[in-house]
Amino acid sequence: MGRTLAEKVWEQHVVRRAGGEPDLLYIDLHLVHEVTSPQAFDGLRMAGRTVRRPDLTIATEDHNVPTVLGPIADPVSKAQVDTLRKNTAEFGIRLHPMGDDGQGVVHIIGPQFGLTQPGMTVVCGDSHTSTHGAFGALAFGIGTSEVEHVLATQTLPAYRPKTMAIEVTGELPFGVTAKDLILAIIAKIGTGGGQGHVVEYRGEAIRALSMEGRMTVCNMSIEAGARAGMIAPDETTFAYLKGRPHAPSGAARDAAVEYWKTLRTDDDAVFDTVVEIDASTLSPFVTWGTNPGQGRPLSDAVPAPEETDDPSAARRALEYMGLTAGTPLTEIQVDTVFVGSCTNGRLEDLRAAADVLRGRKVVTRTLIVPGSMRVKAEAEAEGLHEVFTAAGAEWRAAGCSMCLGMNPDTLAPGERSASTSNRNFEGRQGKGGRTHLVSPAVAAATAVTGRLTAPADL
């Protein structure tokens, strides 16, 4: 019987298999940030161990850094960042500190440097590691004790997950983006829909996505409960990798591409679960509740709890969000707009926001935060920062920013945002803050009107 893409990459990395035990997987790339690494390094020190492959390990500062460059005022954030600096220096790991031109959100810099490549195993002490699956890598988040294990051995014990195919047929209509697609997928299968599975996104609409769009989709796999998300590499992938600093070049590239082409699910392979979705039926999508599965087309209204799969959760969510069933979603007023994060902080996302904001003015506080300093430089080379500042938006330095309340960019209690990030949990963007997840284009249009708006309605 044929094998799925996930099975091929998994099998390629098994270094030890024994009955009743998890497989021991070799790890090709280990990404590290300040939040989930301190105890792991402490563990190494206590055991007198070194980092097995510092050359396959790379660290960045992202969650705790301010996006207006300067000293870190919050003592906890400062301690985390200082600890990462000390640990990476002591263990010989490359670090991209705040202000460095290679710094950025961990899931933005791996692909940007060409470190993330098809067929690799990629781990990080961070749930959105699934982003890297867009390259046909098997990429997943791990806990802090696993971070220590990978640092020490470059391997990870893991049980083989089940496989799920999400077949996206048809074409996305004009103005409907990768973010709308993944929000619609999560609304359909639920936040537990992918549990225990590696999801492979397949079909015509996926093939038509850019690498940026594919990363947006894979990024949010975890919000559907999946262990990882993957997309088979193709010409789009190979073209994206070409010329990146860590991607193979010359004869090595030719050989790599030959191998990468084999990284596809065999025609006769069988998935444990198959879900189908027709892209041509989709429209801009937003969340109304407090988990990423509580979403609807923007042209709809806030649902009545009884209309949803989980009425009691919906009731709680509506109360927290301060929303009344039946209100058209386009009548919801927001105070703040955030464009950024590892979901939508790449150049293409900033271009989409700029296309909407060009020649217009924002009426809300609007933060535009590039996912990395490299994205910032590229955006500035195209003059996007001028579009943003002329519109009255704030143009910041790279970091996780308002994706989560671990740095100065937060919502005040009761404030409402339209946010291109991936989580709308209670308090995610600051205590009492209310989050509506949207695409960059919808975020920008919302900044112009002050209420949830699709660009087509401007």
Ligand SMILES: CC(C)[C@H](C(=O)O)[C@@H](O)C(=O)O
């Ligand atoms: C802080 C980190 C552990 C966390 C994660 O794992 O995802 C964060 O990045 C997030 O997005 O919530």
Ligand code: SF4
């Ligand atoms: S941008 Fe948001 S989702 Fe991504 S790593 Fe940072 S906090 Fe997590």
